[in-house]
Amino acid sequence: MAENLTKAELVEAVAKAADITKSAAAAAIGCFLGTIAGHVGKGGKVTLVGFGTFSQKVRKARTGRNPQTGAAIKIGASKSMGFKASKAGAAKKAAPKKAAKKK
Known part of the structure; x- marks a missing residue:
């Protein structure tokens, strides 16, 4: 890696x-x-062909738990940047090459 x-x-x-x-x-x-x-x-997307796409991810408000007390807490809605790699940009594990047969 x-x-x-x-x-x-x-x-x-x-x-x-x-x-x-x-x-x-x-x-x-x-x-x-x-x-x-x-x-x-601003809510737009940026696409870089052969690399990937940057976009805004929106998380809805939800109820969570305080891990120390177990009490229910409200978690507000939030926005964050997300990235999705293109197929060409993603690291791929190469298949082993087969030896060429000689005639």
């Missing part, structure tokens, strides 16, 4: 790949993420 990638490591990788400074890469990544968050926060 792959190790987690921090934002600093992402900035460094983008800077290296695009041959730009780390500050320029950090600004670009910040703008990219801010744009996605702003659009999804």
